[in-house]
Amino acid sequence: MKNSSAVARAARMAERVRGRVAARGEGAxxxxxxxxxxxxxxxxxxxxxxxxxxxxxxxxxxxxxxxxxxxxxxxxxxxxxxxTDHLLYTSLLPQVCTGEVEPRHLAVSVRSALRRTVLRPxxxxxxxxxxxxxxxxxxxxxxxxxxxxxxxxxxxxxTRTFDIPGLAEHGLGMKNLAEAIYLRDHVLRQLEYADMATDAAERRARCTFVVVGAGYTGTEIAAQMRRFTAGVLERFPRLAADELRWILLDLAPRVLPELDEALGAGAMKVLRDRGVEVRLETSVTRVAADSVTLSDGEVVPAHTLVWCAGITxxxxxxxxxxxxxxxxxxxxxxxxxxxxxxxxxxxxxxxxxxxxxxxxxxxxxxxxxxxxxxxxxxxxxxxIGYGKARPYRHRDLGFVVDLGGTDAVANPLGIHLSGVPAAAVTRAYHLLALGAGTNRAHVATDWLLATAVPEQVVQLGFRPPPKATITEIEDTHVYAG
Structure with missing residues (x-):
């Protein structure tokens, strides 16, 4: 009898537990x-x-x-x-190139973020x-x-690439920390070569940088790196300001084609004010170590091509x-x-x-x-029995594009901003999106130091694989076969 009562109580308790689970929507x-x-x-x-x-x-x-x-x-x-053992906040990679943000400050530690998960590198x-x-x-x-x-x-x-002669051998990507650090070193190295060159044509080619792709990454790279190189030019006394040349190419009819026209127009104004040459409805047909051939037939003497033409x-x-x-x-x-x-x-x-x-x-x-x-x-x-599944619904909060310094374009909640207000919103958004307090503190400190302390214009000396190709640095070769 005693055992029967216990069984009955257990059954009633189990039923109450099932009822609570069902009420929370946590059934199987x-x-x-x-x-x-x-x-x-x-x-x-x-x-x-x-x-x-x-x-x-x-x-x-x-x-x-x-x-x-x-x-x-x-x-x-x-x-x-x-x-990797971290989440990379790729949106600020252009600021790694300019030295405004330290590379490791964009790496959100997986082991700090997750306590019960086993990492299999x-x-x-x-x-x-x-x-x-x-x-x-x-x-x-x-x-x-x-x-x-x-x-x-x-x-x-x-990074999405195409079968363009020379692109695989000479194109530089912008998808991870290794590529961002390498690009910074590469650009500074070209300025060093140009500074010591005795031939005017070679000096001009070393100072010419071609960016392909006027989407988020390409536009930010062209705008921020043009500002960065113009700012450090005084460290290279034999180079003239008019020898520095940044070219942004895209097959689209406007900059930032994936965003609304107001943001694209605002970005275009900043690019042109800074002296970036924007070539729309134009792409690349051949890349060599010392030149880039455009789709309109022009051959641009240059030792640098940054490929930002989309992802795959x-x-x-x-x-x-x-x-x-x-x-x-x-x-x-x-x-x-x-x-x-x-x-x-x-x-x-x-x-x-x-x-x-x-x-x-x-x-x-x-x-x-x-x-x-x-x-x-x-x-x-x-x-696996906890909660209720729901379909994915997205509410667009708007977009931010950081163009460096106090220049940005943004449309938070549909409100179009440019200049200082857009820059403030953009940086606030990035800090929020970083998702880790430690990283936020480091990045915010980097920004404060960048405004108060002169830039250290040095090559970090980090060496990627023997050839700094997109395939090698992004490990795309591991999926072959």
Whole structure:
């Protein structure tokens, strides 16, 4: 009798717990929209499900932060596959080139941000849906496989290049810290060579810098680096101001073609006021060590070409074996990959439908990646029984473009700004988006020092691989084959 009463009390308690869970919307997931559980899940075998996230950028780190905050300890084993131990805040890379921000201050530590996640250093180079494994290539060349019950693919993007003669050998990218540091050293080195050159033509070529791509990165690089090089020219007494030449090219009919015309017009004014030559509806047909051939036939003597002509999804997406569109993994509005139970995709490498834009793929921007990280984290948690999945909805907060100094263009909440107000909004946004108090403090201090202390115009001497090519520095070769 006593035992029967205990059993009854236990049954009533269990029922009350189930009721509370249901009231919070934390029941077991149902339907493919919520990452439907499969027979192979560790959870169905009595263990904790393993959630493997590929990519430590805004999207991937956002997923893991959400899962650590939402899931009770022991509810899932969390792993991150990433070639670096940090999230790189790429929006401020141009300021690394100018020396205004220290490189490490843009690196948000993964180990500081995540407490319960195991970091697996390396590149994810293959996915086996049937075996539920992902192959990881370590920096030492070794490979290993790790199993998963939920797989989150957010490996980001790489620099998009074209089959232009000489581009692979001589083009410089702007996607990571190594490229930003190398570009700074390279530009200063060209000024050094020009300063000691006795031939006027060589001096002019060394002082000519070509930037391809008038989107965010290219426009910011051209504007900020033109300002930087003009400011340090006094350190090179044999160089004249009229020998310094920055050229910005784009096939589009205007600067910042992905943004509204007001922002593009504002950026164009700053570029021209600073002396940047903007060539629209023009691109490059050949790149040599000492010249750049333009699509209109002009040959520009130059030893520098910075390639900022867009991005391409990480090649890993083609290894998944499911549908892709322009290299981006096709997913539904819940981030689920159709035909691959337990697999989610987001960020630059996934074509996430934005229900606020009639299902058109979301833009490949940091703003989307940050929001998708939180939304996908919620849906991954729902797939293992915690919370309720929801479709991705994006509310555009506007855009900011930092042109250096007190110049910027921005449209927060649809309000168009330029000059000092835009610069203030832009820097406030960057500090907020950094996402780590330590990094915010360091970057803010860097900015204050830059206004009060003279610039240290020195080459850092960091040497990338034997050839500072986009393929080598961005490790695109690891996906070959």
């Amino acid at each position: 997931p149902t339907g493919s929209q919520r990452g439907e559980a499969t027979a192979g899940d560790a959870s169905t075998r009595g263990g904790s499900p393993r959630v493997v996230v590929v990519g430590g950028g805004f999207a991937g780190l956002g997923v893991l932060r959400h899962l650590e905050a939402r899931l009770p300890a022991g509810a899932a084993d969390l792993e991150l596959v990433s070639p 390396g590149h994810a180079v293959d996915v086996d849906l049937a075996g539920r494994t992902v192959t990881v290539l370590g920096s030492d060349g070794s490979t290993h496989e790790t199993g998963w019950d939920r797989l989150v693919l957010a490996p980001g993007s790489l 999804p990480n090649p890993l997406m083609e290894k998944v074996g499911t549908e892709t569109v322009k290299g981006r993994l096709v997913v539904d509005e819940y981030f689920n990959v159709p035909g691959a139970a337990g697999v989610f995709g987001l960020g630059d490498a996934a074509a996430v439908p934005d229900v606020t834009r009639d299902g058109a793929p979301a833009g490949q921007t940091a703003q989307h990646a940050v929001r998708q990280g939180a939304a996908a984290g919620r849906n991954v948690a729902a797939s």
